[in-house]
Amino acid sequence: MEEELMHELAAGYALDALDSEEERAYETHLAGCSRCQEEVAVFAQTAADLAYAAVPGAGPPSDLRGRILAAARSDREPLVRRPRRAYPTLAFAAVATAAALGIGAWAATVHSRATPAEALHGVPLRGATGSVVLGHDGEAALVVAGLAAPPKGKTYELWVLRGTSALPAGLFTLRGSGTTVVRLSRRVPKGARIGVTVEPAGGSAQPTTRPVALSAPV
Amino acid sequence: MPRDLAHLSDEAVLALLGRSEEAALAELYDRYGGAAYRLARRVVRDPNLAEDAVQDAFLAIWRGAARFVPDRRHAAAWIMTVVHRRAVDIVRREEHRRAKALDPADDSRPDRSAAEAVWLRLERERVQLALARLPDAQREVLELAYYGGFTQSELAERLGRPLGTIKSQMYTALHNLKDLIEGAGEEETWKKS
Numbered sequence: 001m002e003e004e005l006m007h008e009l010a011a012g013y014a015l016d017a018l019d020s021e022e023e024r025a026y027e028t029h030l031a032g033c034s035r036c037q038e039e040v041a042v043f044a045q046t047a048a049d050l051a052y053a054a055v056p057g058a059g060p061p062s063d064l065r066g067r068i069l070a071a072a073r074s075d076r077e078p079l080v081r082r083p084r085r086a087y088p089t090l091a092f093a094a095v096a097t098a099a100a101l102g103i104g105a106w107a108a109t110v111h112s113r114a115t116p117a118e119a120l121h122g123v124p125l126r127g128a129t130g131s132v133v134l135g136h137d138g139e140a141a142l143v144v145a146g147l148a149a150p151p152k153g154k155t156y157e158l159w160v161l162r163g164t165s166a167l168p169a170g171l172f173t174l175r176g177s178g179t180t181v182v183r184l185s186r187r188v189p190k191g192a193r194i195g196v197t198v199e200p201a202g203g204s205a206q207p208t209t210r211p212v213a214l215s216a217p218v
Numbered sequence: 219m220p221r222d223l224a225h226l227s228d229e230a231v232l233a234l235l236g237r238s239e240e241a242a243l244a245e246l247y248d249r250y251g252g253a254a255y256r257l258a259r260r261v262v263r264d265p266n267l268a269e270d271a272v273q274d275a276f277l278a279i280w281r282g283a284a285r286f287v288p289d290r291r292h293a294a295a296w297i298m299t300v301v302h303r304r305a306v307d308i309v310r311r312e313e314h315r316r317a318k319a320l321d322p323a324d325d326s327r328p329d330r331s332a333a334e335a336v337w338l339r340l341e342r343e344r345v346q347l348a349l350a351r352l353p354d355a356q357r358e359v360l361e362l363a364y365y366g367g368f369t370q371s372e373l374a375e376r377l378g379r380p381l382g383t384i385k386s387q388m389y390t391a392l393h394n395l396k397d398l399i400e401g402a403g404e405e406e407t408w409k410k411s
Binding site for chain 2 (some may be wrong): 009010011012013016017018041048049053054060061065067068071074172
């Protein structure tokens, strides 16, 4: 999709009005587009204003408050006893980073019923500082710090690598010098690795350079 | 103890929530439960499903509060975003509900305080005024998307407009609404002078 048309989806995203496939595509775009991140944050505010215009009318039944508090109480107990996952700190770092971007945590909370501890695990990266964070359903995000900006006219491209096959999983550029979080545009099967290569702007169908970062098998 | 939280900002309450303080969840519900329920009910059209949406949303907030970066402007918007998403998920699952008329108010209860009721009324009027000033086609797209839970392609079909038109109308509409809401206060000042 053309860049300008992609930006236009910010409104539909803030209103929860994108069709599901387009929503996934837009979230991938959003992870690497600071213009859209700012716009979605502003639009989300306007959408929330619409909430207040909803209607005067019946309020909630008086027992709803108690039911929510009881559910929260019973929700907390198993969390305390759950065994720690392999990379809880990395997962937390990813979520915290996403939260710092102002979008990821928002999206994660909106779309997932799972807590970060149970929903995510991470595998480390070689070649760059960071990790690949995976949801239980194979959705994945790359969290990377300290990569240099790609040369002019080039982009970073993500790959799902399995045996001799390499499937493109999205393009990204860097946001400043801090940590970058990019959601992969395809799910990652068990045992695959995630690679990052430098490609000509617009991306390639197959990798044309050696990976600058490569994950352990997920 | 819960009484002590009433004077805290939303962000401070969310910070306590992130440390699993149950009183903070109660406080947040007291502040936003009413507005959340009315929004959910407008979208899902059914009192029981609206309760489900609100409960799901507050539990998601309970679990996700540790991840929320406090920001004065965004805390309330974040809460309403979570509620709206839950309501839309439910209405898309329960497709037939959309045809149903909105139930009349049956169990109306006053909001927590007179001050809250006044604030909510002012807020509602401010946004409704802004909505009323949008061109009809733009307002229609916004209202059907946000309150009706329709996706862009569903709207294209329902309204008989090309999908590309719906996308750009929705963008323009939300952009204009933002300007109208933000500009409402300034215009008042200008009229007086």
